[in-house]
Amino acid sequence: MREPVMTDLPPILETWFAGRGWQPRRHQRDMLVEGRAGHHALLVATTGAGKTLAGFLATLVELIEAPSQGLHTLYVSPLKALAVDIQRNLLGPIEEMGLDIRVETRTGDTPSDRKARQRVRPPQILLTTPESLSLLLSYPDSMTMFEGLRTIVVDEVHAFATGKRGDLLSLCMARLQRIAPAMRRVALSATVADADGYRAWLAPDGDIDAVALVRGEPGADPDIAILLPEGRVPWSGHSGRYAAEQVMAEIETHRTTIVFCNTRSLAELIFQDLWKVNAMNLPIGVHHGSLALEARRKVEGAMADGRLRALVATASLDLGVDWGDVDCVIQMGAPKGSSRLLQRIGRANHRLDEASEAILVPGNRFEYLEARAALDAVEAGELDPDLFRPGALDVLAQHVMACACAAPFREADLLGEVRSALPYSALTAETFARVLGFIADGGYSLKAYDRFKRLTQEADGTWRISHPRFTTQHRLNAGIIVEATMLTVRFRNGRALGKVEEGFAATLAPGDTFFFAGLSLEVEKMDTEDLVVRATAKPARIPTYGGSRMPLSTNLADRVRGFLADGSQWARFPDDVREWLEFQRARSVLPQPGQLLVETFPREGRHYMVAYSFEGWNAHQSLGMLVTRRMETLGLKPLGFVSNDYALATYSIEKVTDPAALFSADILEHEFVDWVQQSALLKRAFREVAVIGGLVERQHPGKRKTGRQVTFSTDLIYDVLRRYEPGHLLLEAAWADARARMTDVGRLAGLLDRAAETMLHIDLPRVTPLAVPVLTLIGREKVATGTADDALLIEAEALAAEAMRLD
Incomplete structure (x- = not known):
């Protein structure tokens, strides 16, 4: 690490600090040292340590010592609310010091006239999100706007780097570095487990030594x-x-x-x-x-x-x-x-x-x-692991399109720029050519349609946008977050309350009621874009939203397993939790760390199998689909399955006598592929990558497609590609999404790989205490709204009474 050189603050900043009885903290001064030297830096400091000020300190000092107009610093945040909050907290000190520094936000909420003005006359500090930054880079004047950029600050970097938004941001930083070679990169976070991984992600060309690591002072224990x-x-x-x-x-x-x-x-x-x-x-x-x-x-x-x-x-x-x-x-x-x-x-x-x-x-x-x-x-200071992976190809296609909207480019030049972003550092020339080919004509099966011919290659090898309408189309539809199509919830007078998903709205009819924005609302009418409501005092239900549930992290799962195996820890638990574990130990066993406990028992004419695998709800949902398919093949007549973060339970007409056959590793080679291809899972994944990759647009000038229209378009293309071009770039991207994100297949594969060696099968005469929490989920979806909690309570108490008998 470089030795920090002591530096002083400008007098106006020293006076401002002194007026509040403050002194800059050590890590804030260290960040200023790195900033004065033009070094990239990652700051890891606990919440409340003044990370934001540390990230902006070098910017404030430079603008005080050498006032300038034009864009000096970009601040990128994961949330619109955070950008607004940072603006509020920056403007106060700037106004108090009387500094001539403009700070503005640019997100999806920013009015269009302000966005247009910002490109012509940008503030010195612009607060934005990855998606809005990508759109800015799609304009020809981005070369002029960013040529004087000195710093980019990435706040809460852990929320970006390991996902698709991080892929997009890393590509944007690579482009900015080419436009402004002297630009330095700064990242901030309180919860980084793998600091070197983030330093590599932040650095140009993945050069970890180019990024200084600054650690903050420890704070008070929570x-x-x-x-x-x-x-x-x-x-x-x-x-x-x-x-x-x-x-x-x-x-x-x-x-x-x-x-x-x-x-x-x-x-x-x-x-x-x-x-x-x-x-x-x-x-x-x-x-x-x-x-x-x-x-x-x-x-x-x-x-x-x-x-x-x-x-x-x-x-x-x-x-x-x-x-x-x-x-x-x-x-x-x-x-x-x-x-x-x-x-x-x-x-x-x-x-x-x-x-x-x-x-x-x-x-x-x-x-x-x-x-x-x-x-x-x-x-113990133990954080969740950071899992980095190669960059997504649908994100790359969107970025290439943004670059083309800004200016024509040469393939080799853009490939070199893309490879300087760590997620794409191993990208081959062949794969990049496939991405360009996809944007140019949609692929072999779609090249007959002009609507997919977005890029044209000139005789000299230069790539350019085929028609200006594709530029408009890109800017209307670009983005990484692909949510379900939403309907606006509004009162009759036009006042909007927010949005609910189209799937939930489809279950409503005039007169139905639901809770939203803290209000009980009654549906008056609905069309393809709006849900018109009025306030009411009637009982109501809650809107449902799609998307994966938060999975249980591996480190917490390991700690829970440790609790189960170590009876000396139980004195820390409430009496009823301790009693629950003691009865389980007496009736059956408690799984040891690394062990897959499988219990089987009959109840009310059904046969149950419960596997305590602790791999999280998403992985268990996928495993349930696969296991019940294999049970069907083996003639066990499965009736269904339920899961939580800790266990998977199946119930069937016939008894499971050999659970090892259901947890064989080859299930991923056979049932998994067959299930994904026949279910809607791959189609949903394809829908997302098709939207991100620009193959299907959600919005036309003045009109937005309904969810049904987007689904129809993507499903039609999906069926064509599956039949005529199974190796299409976006089908590969959809498979990657379906395997990794939508099914937690990595955790699933690890479970199946060790199942044969670690499985302990216990056959029992009746339900066990450890099985009660997951078995209460059976039939939950069939319980009417408003009575679900009571019904679950009754079922749980009945199961518990049976499980906690020692006879």
Whole structure:
């Protein structure tokens, strides 16, 4: 590592710090040293350590010492709310020091006239997202706009680097580096397990030695508690709804509380639960990504001004938003990972030298163990692993199209630029040529259609856009986040509340009611784009949203398994959790670390098999599909399966006597391929890569396609390619998505590879205590809205009574 050189702040900054009784922290000065030297840098510092100021300090110093116009610094954040929050927190000090520095945001929420002005007269500091940056780079004037760029700051880098948004951002940085060779790269994070991996991702050409690693000072240890119910820890559920009154009591005793939920549906549900027990009528709000901009900004402003006592939120506020008056964070349900928990805890007492207070509300007994594991992981400084992978080809196709919109290019030049981005450093010339060929004509099966001929190669080898309409089409449809088609929820007067997914809206009819944006709403009418509603006092249901659930991280899974195997730890647990484990040990066994316990038992005319594999809900869902297909082949007459993060349970007419045959590694070679090809899984994956890759557009000028139209278009193309061009670039990309992200196939493969050597099969006369939480899920989807919790409670108690008998 380079030895830091001491440096002084400009007097105006020294005075500003002194006026608040502050001194720059060591890591902030170290970041300034690296900035003055023009070095790239990764700052890893705990929440509340002043990472944002550390990232911007060199920028402020340079603009104070050498004032200039034009774009100096780009700040890239994962969330629109975070960009707005950073702007608010930067403008205060800039105005107080009287500096002539403009700070603006540019996201999907920015008005079009401001976007146009920013390209002509950009601010010195521009706050944006990867998608908006990519769109900026698609304009011919981007060469002029970015030629003087000095710094790019990537905040919360862990939220980008290992996914498709990180692929896009790395490609954008490669282009910016070519436009502005002196540009330095800065990344910030509180939760990085593999610092060298992120340094390589950040560096031009993956040169890890080019990126300085700056570590922040340690902060106060967080104060984390697990909220226990007034009765017993529930057998089932994952939301913690039973604790609404206890959560409300915590809100009453704190200044401001953020209540985090893992899904948008749960956020709406918890808000309603809290409102029902809000005897003091305290001001509380709800915040998630499907709410309208006006609603989100209103809530964010109220929080910033201290006008809310509590805010129920999703991951839309996970990262970096600094509201100084928040003194408590409550996590509903298990956090699923220690890194995510640390991020959420950091929203409370956003200061380095004060302990952040957090309360976990586990949904069931397994989730109690998971919550305890998360606390231990945080105390040990153990973070979730960072899994880097090669860049996605559909993202590359979108980026190449953006580059072509800006200016013609030569293949070898662009390939060299793309390879300087770490995710694409191993990209072969042959694969890159296939990407260009796909953009040029859609591929062999589609080349007869002019609508797919987006690129043309000139006689001298230069590639250019075939027609200006493709540039318009690209800018209307570019983006990495592909959500289900949404309908706008609005009142009759036109006021928009936000959006719900088209699939949920299709289940509604005039007169139906649902909760949204904290309100009970009745449907008045609906069309292909709008859901017109009015407020009502009628009972209502909760909107559902698609997407994968957060998987249980491997490090928390390992810790939970350790708890099960180590009886000396049980004294730390509540009496009913300890009793649950003791009865399991007496009735059957508890799985050892690395062991796959499989229990079989009869109940009410069915035969059950429960495998305790701890690989997360997504992997278990895929495994359930595969295992039941093989059971069908073996004549076991499966009736279905259910799963949670910890176990998979199947139920069948015939008894499973040899579970090893169901967990054979060759299931991925046979049943997996067959299942994926015959199910809608691969089609859904293809739909996403087709949209990202630009093959299918979601929007035309002045009109947006419905979800049904997009689905029809992609399914038609998918069927053509499957039949006539099975090696098409996008089919390969869809397979990669289906295997890796949509099925957690990596964890699944690891489980199957070790199943034969680690399986312990126990055949039992009746249900066991450890099986109760997963078996209560059977029939859950068939329970009517509003009665689900009662029905689950009754079923859980019946199962528990049977399981906890020692006779």
